[in-house]
Amino acid sequence: MPLDLDDLRRAPDIEGPDLRAWDAADRLILDESAAARVGIDPGQIVVIGDTHGALALGAAADSRDSAVGGAGGGAVRAVGGAIRAHQDALLGERALIANAERLGLAGRVTSHPLDGALVRDARIVLMRLPRALDQLRDTAALIAAHAAPDVAVYAGGRVKHMALAMNDVLSERFDAIDVSHARQKSRVLIARGPYDGHDPEPRRATHAGLVVCAYGGVFAGTSIDIGTRLLLENLPDRIAGARADAAIDLACGSGVVAAALARQHPDLRVYACDQSAAAVASARATAEANGVADRVRVERDDALSALPDASASFITLNPPFHAGAAIHEGLGPRLFADAARVLRPGGELWTVFNSPLQYRPALERLVGPTRQIARNPKFTVTASTRR
Structure with missing residues (x-):
């Protein structure tokens, strides 16, 4: 069954009544990408910008539990490697690890630096949209350089933190940008057709x-x-x-x-x-x-x-x-x-x-x-x- 995101915690990051380990954008990214992730080897799924593990562990739980009808009525189950994840904040990375161990998902997600190896041959990328356009520009260039040609990037965020310029930045490295319907003040941009990627320089x-x-x-x-x-x-x-x-x-x-x-x-x-x-x-x-x-x-x-x-x-x-x-x-x-x-x-x-x-x-x-x-x-x- 899908992961209950309310089971996630922020610890060892700072916690408080007004601070949660996930928000509506995480749920929307998971829902918008769900059909595309069916049957995909978890080793070809990459998560970037997760705060405390909602995206990576939500996708890992879906991969563990998914079984769909295949040809002739058989069952096809997503098996293989672990989901690769990059979180900029060390406390977020540690929170993901702690949540994985507590929720029985240890070993299904591995943490990596933001480099070519992270996104190499990825077919699905789940991503929280960063506020800084330069950060989005760097990440889009990296994905376009190393991911699979048929990669689909699901990049979402809270509408109040999004700008039309984000579409333009993604268009610099992807042929097609689709936009989801808004839900709970969140939205997802879906990018496909990578081109002209490169490794970012400072x-x-x-x-x-x-x-x-x-x-x-x-x-x-x-x-x-x-x-x-x-x-x-x-x-x-x-x-x-x-x-x-x-x-x-x-x-x-x-x-x-x-x-x-x-x-x-x-x-x-x-x-x-x-x-x-x-x-x-x-x-x-x-x-x-x-x-x-x-x-x-x-x-x-x-x-x-x-x-x-x-x-x-x-x-x-x-x-x-x-x-x-x-x-x-x-x-x-x-x-x-x-x-x-x-x-x-x-x-x-x-x-x-x-x-x-x-x-x-x-x-x-x-x-x-x-x-x-x-x-x-x-x-x-x-x-x-x-x-």
Whole structure:
């Protein structure tokens, strides 16, 4: 029987009464693609942009349970490999794995990087439409380059987050674009006939001598957002007590701050991390473009879970405040707490945040004494000293 999407959970991602592991767009994508998936080897089904496993596990459950009448009245059952999935967010990937194990679907979905191997010879692609057109453009080019010639892409989202420009972007790589009827304020675009695909390359821009590289979907792209710019303008000339490997750029995005720290302090080694796969790839490209790749290590991580306690003297952070499309103030404090764990006593966390969020009390409570370094009409930079 079809998977009951209400059985899915977001954990280990942040959970709350107003946060669900699926929405109406996931259900519509599964329903619109159901007939096309009948009899397809699961190994030829690819899922991109799933948040917490609704698409991948819904398709896996259908493949496990499907049996249709074949020639002569026999039964044809979809068998074969596992569904391939890519999720940009590490917590979403871990939530999919946890949901699969809990719902008896372990091993039916495998996680992959966003590369040619993910979509090679795929015949069905289920996809959540990203908000960023550059991210959609990158993904469409990748699918067109490596999927099977008869691939059908079912790309859906909430109508309020969709734009006609999405049809135009898909038309750059596919001959035919069909549009489903809207249901529960959701819609699906179906793309067929791939052509002129290619492997995406990061976009580049230079700001005051600093090269910024970004793949589609990375926060701020190749620009430097106002908050990060304020942080960069106020970074200390000297990092007191920092050891050669003690600086960290937490939630690094495109890697702008990590590269700037490495350029400003030639003897410093920087650890940069983000849970976004696109951000990690972008930060590595940014470090390479600025000639500091030998001193900037970039990893995909949930906060700083890979680092030991009391191992750093200096951390920078521009915390995210969106959980999907919703603003959620619990994201920042979670990162503050892990930064406090990793800082040595006397070490400092330099944070830039949207001033209305009023993070300073949380920084005082979770890290230690906090002073304001800079402020403009929208953003505040603070330095918190680990107790």
